[in-house]
Amino acid sequence: MSRIHFVVKETAKIRYQAEAEREGKSLGQWLREAADEKLEAARPRLFTVEELKAFAAKCDAMHPPGAREPDWEETKRLIGEGKLSSARKLGLL
Numbered sequence: 001m002s003r004i005h006f007v008v009k010e011t012a013k014i015r016y017q018a019e020a021e022r023e024g025k026s027l028g029q030w031l032r033e034a035a036d037e038k039l040e041a042a043r044p045r046l047f048t049v050e051e052l053k054a055f056a057a058k059c060d061a062m063h064p065p066g067a068r069e070p071d072w073e074e075t076k077r078l079i080g081e082g083k084l085s086s087a088r089k090l091g092l093l
Contacts (some may be wrong), residue, residue, distance in 0.1 A: 008016075013027075020030035038067070087093045 016030065017027050023030060025033070066091045084093070
């Protein structure tokens, strides 16, 4: 096992120690857990196979059987109409 030493203000150490005691932990344990939580939060979340299957089923349930995705040309037309409408409202056309 390795040691890490770092400098903190005395007031910070007191706050850390008080929180560790409230949680029934040593300061070292509390700091290790805080560092591990920070690392875990920064790591991209990977999904399990079950979670991905559940997500796919949820997506499938949102569309009736036999439904089709909008045609790409239709989608581009609708986007263009929205842009034109916005430009008119802003007085750009």
